[in-house]
Amino acid sequence: MKNMNWIANYTEQSDFILVGIFSQSNHPALLCVVIFVIFLMALTGNGVLILLIHFDAHLHSPMYFFISQLSLMDVMYISVTVPKMVIDQVMGINKISAPECGIQMFLYVTLAGSEFFFLAAMAYDRYVAICYPLHYPVLMSHKVCLLLASGCWFLGSVDGFMLTPITMMFPFCKSREIHHFFCEVPAVMKLSCSDTSLYETLMYLCCVLMLLIPVTVISSSYFFILLTIHRMNSAEGRKKAFATCSSHMTVVILFYGAAMYTYMLPNSYHTPEKDMVVSVFYTILTPVLNPLIYSLRNKDVMGALKKVLNMGPAFQETIK
Template identity: 50%
Template sequence: MKAQPSEEKERRCNATSATEFVLLGLLKHTKVHTIFLAMILLASITAFSGNALLMFLILMDFSLHTPMYFFLRQLAFMDMGPSLIVIPKMSMDFLILGNTISLALCGTQIFLLLMMGGAEGLLLAVMSYDRYVAICNPFQYPILMNRKMCMSLAAAVWVCATANASIHTAYTMHLPYCGSKDIDHFFCEVPALLKLSCSDTSIYETLVFMSSIVLLLIPFSIILASYTCILSTVLRMKSARGQQKALATCSSHLTVVGLYYGATIFMYIRPNTCHSPEQDKMVAVFYTVVTPVLNPVIYSLRNRDVLRALLKLAGKCTVLHQN
């Protein structure tokens, strides 16, 4: 019995399953792009150093051993991910000819970036709940946000993010890839890979779209509800200093929320047909380079407790150097 055209196509796809891809990259070998690469490397080193310093300050300064800074340390760790996952490979591809990436490394990039990105979105919702309890129910705060609760919330964030990343990575890596293996991107990402598959991915693209809406809208709804209650409580405060401190802390968090959700919604709450390589690359630069640099700056320069801990550490280093 003669095989149907669809069966022949599937057999041909299976016979040419990809073992490696070629990353077309972000930059060309020009002087301008070389300078741009240097700027990206500098920003990545700054992001890694800034987030590492923030984690160190929170760990070493006893005054920062509170739920808010426990979650902030988790956020700093998540922001260190892109600097280690994406930038080294991108730099090597620019400096060394042959921008190939194995299927295993491609899957690793997808999994780690989805895990870190998903965890950050969920963590921002947890952080907004923490601020809600601290400002709206200050007397119950030590009970509601005890150490066990903080550890449980952090564990739930990582478990949910890991499960989501595992599902999408497994499906993407098992798709048949035929013909061109050129990924028009500077790292492996689900929308870029779906364009290379020779199978019908329309159902999966719809599921990605729907799951992205759920994973983004539920945490965002929690954030919106939390800050609506916080704003109402702050406006009723009689102490001007209390209002100022509460608004400063919350404005820092809302700035980070805006940066994260702006990039994520633009990247994933769009049909795959609306994606263009140029737009995807620019958005990817924003959330892999720009946001990890800005987050520690926002939380340090606008946070007196962190600045105080930084000055204390600088003072200790000066004394040790003099001795």
């Protein structure tokens, strides 16, 4: 009987408590509804974008292939955190077991790392399309796109496999309360009772490298893109080039800005409240904004959407 009590107590102690954003709100029920609606909007927006790109032949190009991958990533990204957060609020539960925490951390880090590299691949795609239009079908063939996409997913998973096991192996003898709404690495590390300074330095260097490589690719690509646009004689050509690049740059600024705050600023700049607000922005709001940015500012996507909507009445008439 004593052994059973010990196991129960150990299991209880091994659970983490997610303080979450609802405890900081004066109207948690309303906030829960708002977040759930945003979650549904993100699923719908990204799902529609993926289906349009898949079924419309005019969107079967490298640029839209990468956009569809980004939308798939956003669907997974928001699904890692929001469903559990909403269910816990409805059920009145705020615990997460160590294995669940590790899985959530791995998925989140993998998806974030993959998105860093996908945004770089998309910048390279725009560079080739604008600077080398005649060689574009060869340089960005279907095989090359698949290799780039596979490489992005692989590099993101390497980041997840590196950070997650090391973080979860540290002893947690302090409070089990994670001052966050999901198991983010910096938030979990604050609970460790051992010296994590060396690991935090290595993690900082790893994150700098993960950000530096894509940022270098993106900066170089857009430097040459701007040079090419400046040399264009056609005003229409300049306008079209800026239109195709502006959407991508908007997403880059939103995502990288939040990531740099989280992983590159010193601890003195961080508070649990600020960290949660920034995390809400790039884990919940960004997946909603991405399909809007890529669809509302893109004539091809809007044309494909109108075509699908117009097929509805025609299909109904055919049935009649």
